[in-house]
Amino acid sequence: MPQPDVTVIVLAAGAGTRMRSATPKVMHPLAGRPLVWHALAAAAGIAPTHLVAVLGHGRDQVTEFLAGADDLPAVITTVQEQQLGTGHAAACGLRALPTAPEGIVLVTYGDVPLLRTETLQLLVDGHRSSGNAVTVLTAHVTDPTGYGRIIRDADGTVTSIVEHRDADDRQREITEINSGIYVFDAAVLTEALPRVGTSNSQGEQYLTDVVSLASGDGHRVGAQLADDAVETEGVNDRTQLAALARVLNDRIVRRHQLAGVTILDPISTWIDADITIGADSVLEPGVQLKAGTSIGQDCRIGPDSTLNGCTLGDDVTITRSHCIDARIGDGADVGPFAYLRPQTVLHHGAHVGAHVEIKKSTIGPGAKVPHLTYLGDAEVGAGSNIGAGVITANYDGVHKFPTVIGEHVFVGTNSTLVAPVTLADGSYVAAGSTVTQDVAAGDLAVARGRQHDSRGWVLRRRADSRYADAARRAGAGNGAQQPAGQPDGADDKDSPA
Numbered sequence: 001m002p003q004p005d006v007t008v009i010v011l012a013a014g015a016g017t018r019m020r021s022a023t024p025k026v027m028h029p030l031a032g033r034p035l036v037w038h039a040l041a042a043a044a045g046i047a048p049t050h051l052v053a054v055l056g057h058g059r060d061q062v063t064e065f066l067a068g069a070d071d072l073p074a075v076i077t078t079v080q081e082q083q084l085g086t087g088h089a090a091a092c093g094l095r096a097l098p099t100a101p102e103g104i105v106l107v108t109y110g111d112v113p114l115l116r117t118e119t120l121q122l123l124v125d126g127h128r129s130s131g132n133a134v135t136v137l138t139a140h141v142t143d144p145t146g147y148g149r150i151i152r153d154a155d156g157t158v159t160s161i162v163e164h165r166d167a168d169d170r171q172r173e174i175t176e177i178n179s180g181i182y183v184f185d186a187a188v189l190t191e192a193l194p195r196v197g198t199s200n201s202q203g204e205q206y207l208t209d210v211v212s213l214a215s216g217d218g219h220r221v222g223a224q225l226a227d228d229a230v231e232t233e234g235v236n237d238r239t240q241l242a243a244l245a246r247v248l249n250d251r252i253v254r255r256h257q258l259a260g261v262t263i264l265d266p267i268s269t270w271i272d273a274d275i276t277i278g279a280d281s282v283l284e285p286g287v288q289l290k291a292g293t294s295i296g297q298d299c300r301i302g303p304d305s306t307l308n309g310c311t312l313g314d315d316v317t318i319t320r321s322h323c324i325d326a327r328i329g330d331g332a333d334v335g336p337f338a339y340l341r342p343q344t345v346l347h348h349g350a351h352v353g354a355h356v357e358i359k360k361s362t363i364g365p366g367a368k369v370p371h372l373t374y375l376g377d378a379e380v381g382a383g384s385n386i387g388a389g390v391i392t393a394n395y396d397g398v399h400k401f402p403t404v405i406g407e408h409v410f411v412g413t414n415s416t417l418v419a420p421v422t423l424a425d426g427s428y429v430a431a432g433s434t435v436t437q438d439v440a441a442g443d444l445a446v447a448r449g450r451q452h453d454s455r456g457w458v459l460r461r462r463a464d465s466r467y468a469d470a471a472r473r474a475g476a477g478n479g480a481q482q483p484a485g486q487p488d489g490a491d492d493k494d495s496p497a
C-alpha cells in the first residue's frame with residue numbers, strides 16, 4: 001500500500017571516478033546486486049508514491065538493468081546531463097515527477113547500499129511527528145574528513161550544513177556529519193531549490209544549502225542520528241566496496257543463522273542478497289551462494305563450494321563443487337570436485353561423484369554418475385549407472401547432439417557415446433566401447449577391438465629386462481601358467497601400443 005504523500009529521489013548521476021572502472025559506480029555489485037539496486041530496494045520498502053532515480057554517468061547500463069529488475073517497483077528515471085551538484089540533481093528528480101509533489105520528499109544516494117528500509121521509515125516518522133520542514137539523517141564518525149558538517153546554534157537547532165572543503169578549522173572539529181539522506185516538506189524543497197547558488201569552493205549547487213535557506217525562512221530543521229553509521233556510508237572506491245560487502249555479508253549470514261541455518265565459518269561464507277536456505281541446512285567453510293540460489297532443508301553444502309542460480313531440494317549434499325543454474329532434487333549428492341553447468345537437472349537420489357562435469361543434462365532418480373565423466377545434452381533414466389570415465393561426444397565441432405540413456409542402463413567404464421545415440425532401457429555397454437549406434441532394450445553392446453595376446457613376446461623381445469624376469473618368476477616360459485593366446489613366435493612383429 002503506497003504511502004500517498006511520499007516521493008523518493010535517489011541521486012545516482014555521479015561519475016564515481018575513484019572506482020577507476022569502465023562500469024558505472026552504482027552498477028558495481030554487492031551481495032550479487034548492483035549498488036543502485038540496494039538503494040532502490042530500501043527506498044521501495046517504504047512504499048512511496050513515486051520512486052525516482054537521477055542518472056547520469058553510465059545511465060544506459062543502469063536503465064537496462066532497471067528494465068529487467070522485476071523485484072523492484074516501477075522506477076521513474078531521469079537524466080542529469082551535467083553533474084552540477086546535489087541540489088541540481090534533486091531539482092532534476094522533482095522535474096521528472098508527473099505532478100508537483102505533495103507531502104514529503106525523501107532524498108537518498110544510489111551509492112549508499114546498507115541503508116535499511118527500517119531506518120528510512122524511522123526518518124519519515126520522526127520528520128512527521130516533529131513538525132520539521134527538513135530532517136537530516138546524521139551520523140557521528142571518528143574521521144569526518146570529506147563530509148558535510150552539521151552546524152547547530154546555541155540551543156542545538158540545526159541551522160546549516162557546511163562542506164568539509166568550505167569549513168573553517170572549528171567547524172572541521174565537528175564529528176556529526178551529513179549522511180546526504182534527508183526528508184523535506186515538498187513545498188519547502190520546491191521553493192528553496194531555485195534559490196540555491198553556486199558560491200562554494202566547487203561552484204556546485206549544493207542540496208545542503210536548502211538547510212540554511214529553510215532555517216533562514218523560519219522553518220524547523222531537525223537532525224536524526226543514525227543508530228549505526230555504517231548504514232549511511234557511501235561507496236567511493238573499491239576499498240569501501242569491499243568493506244561494505246563484508247558488513248552486508250555479516251548481516252545476511254546472521255539473518256540465516258537466526259532462521260535455523262548452521263554456518264560454520266561466517267568469515268569465509270559469502271551469501272548473496274536474495275538466497276533462501278531451509279532450516280537445519282549446514283554451510284561449511286568456503287561456501288559462496290550466488291544470486292538466484294535456493295536451498296531446501298537439511299542440506300549440507302561445502303566446504304569450498306559455489307552455487308550460482310541453483311535450486312536444491314531437501315537433504316542434498318554438495319561437496320567441494322561448482323554448480324551453475326542447476327536443479328538438484330531431494331537426497332541427491334554431488335562431488336567432491338563436480339562441475340554442474342547450466343540446465344543440469346538431478347532428480348531425487350541421483351549421485352554425481354568426483355571429477356564429473358555435466359551440462360544441459362537430466363539425471364534420473366537414483367541414477368549414478370560416480371567418477372570422471374562428461375555428460376552434455378544427455379538424458380539419463382532412473383537407476384542407470386554411468387561407469388568411470390564415460391564421455392558423451394555431443395559436439396562435432398559445429399552442432400551439438402543428444403544422448404538418450406534409458407532406465408537401468410549400465411554403461412561400462414571409459415566408454416564414449418557418440419551422439420546422437422540412444423541406449424534403450426535395461427541395455428548394457430561393455431567397458432571401453434565407442435558407441436556409435438543405438439542399443440536396443442536388453443542388448444549388450446561391445447564396440448571395441450577384440451583382445452589378442454602374443455604368447456611369450458616379453459621373454460623373446462625383452463629377454464634381458466626386469467619385465468622378463470618378473471614374467472619368468474611368475475612361471476612364464478614353462479608352458480604351465482599361460483592363459484590361452486597366440487602360439488609361441490606367431491606374433492613376434494607386434495609392438496606394444
Ligand code: UD1
Binds near residue numbers: 161177
Ligand atoms: C555529499 C554532501 C555532504 C555529505 C556527503 C555524504 C552535498 C553538497 N554534500 O557530499 O554534505 O556529507 O554527500 O556522502 O550534497 N550526485 C548527482 N549529481 C550531482 C552530484 C552528485 O547525482 O550533480 C550524486 C552522486 O552520484 C552521489 C551523491 O549525489 O551518489 C553525492 O554526491 P557526492 O559528489 O559524492 O557528494 P559528496 O561530495 O560526497
Ligand code: CA
Binds near residue numbers: 234236
Ligand atoms: Ca560521496
